Amino acid sequence: MSNSKKFIEEFGPIQLDVLKEIGNIGSGHAATSLSKLLQKKIEMNVPGVEVVDFDQVMDLAGGADKEVVSIFQRMEGEAPGSMFFLMPPSQAHHFVELMTNASEGFDNDAGMAVSALQELGNILSGAYLTALCDFTELDLQSTVPSISQDMVGAILSMGLVELSQVSDAAIVIKTSLTDGDGGEGGFLEGHFFLFPDPPSYQKIFSSLGVREDD
Numbered sequence: 001m002s003n004s005k006k007f008i009e010e011f012g013p014i015q016l017d018v019l020k021e022i023g024n025i026g027s028g029h030a031a032t033s034l035s036k037l038l039q040k041k042i043e044m045n046v047p048g049v050e051v052v053d054f055d056q057v058m059d060l061a062g063g064a065d066k067e068v069v070s071i072f073q074r075m076e077g078e079a080p081g082s083m084f085f086l087m088p089p090s091q092a093h094h095f096v097e098l099m100t101n102a103s104e105g106f107d108n109d110a111g112m113a114v115s116a117l118q119e120l121g122n123i124l125s126g127a128y129l130t131a132l133c134d135f136t137e138l139d140l141q142s143t144v145p146s147i148s149q150d151m152v153g154a155i156l157s158m159g160l161v162e163l164s165q166v167s168d169a170a171i172v173i174k175t176s177l178t179d180g181d182g183g184e185g186g187f188l189e190g191h192f193f194l195f196p197d198p199p200s201y202q203k204i205f206s207s208l209g210v211r212e213d214d
Contacts, residue, residue, distance in 0.1 A: 043178045044178070049172070049174070058156060062152055064153030067149065067151055078140065079196060086190050091187065117145070173191070
């Protein structure tokens with residue numbers, strides 16, 4: 001494995017500004033889609049975008065022992081990678097209730113709940129990938145979402161173990177969904193983790209016209 005700080009040290013303010021813009025545009029796309037889906041006004045904010053090393057990833061998600069609901073997808077195409085959206089189970093339950101008008105909440109065996117969270121995953125990944133494609137002109141698609149509920153460490157360990165052998169950084173987009181009709185606070189907050197496969201980092205930023213030494 002390369003020095004754990006290498007990529008982050010090379011990652012300058014220009015790249016971070018580009019990622020923030022992609023996050024903001026993606027959040028706009030997602031809010032529009034969710035508003036239509038839920039038939040109510042939804043506002044989506046991106047409080048922060050970070051590039052962190054692997055030691056920080058689990059801490060940002062709440063610690064290895066925190067229980068979360070995960071939506072996992074692969075990013076395929078010209079810059080492959082892995083995507084996770086992690087959220088507290090209580091907020092996943094609430095989203096399922098909004099989607100299904102039922103009180104069953106999330107259960108690995110509940111077909112309607114899994115379908116609702118898969119739709120959320122498709123909307124979020126589709127929104128961010130559309131923005132990324134618009135900026136980079138790369139051809140990118142996402143796979144069918146996989147839903148699970150477990151400890152952060154168990155969910156992320158496979159992806160982290162595989163990727164940390166050849167890479168040392170992850171892109172993190174903090175995501176907050178708010179009821180735009182006057183509801184109290186955010187009803188869904190989580191972290192969107194993007195782990196580009198190692199060759200994809202430079203491909204993405206080269207496509208943005210950003211040189212590694214900028």
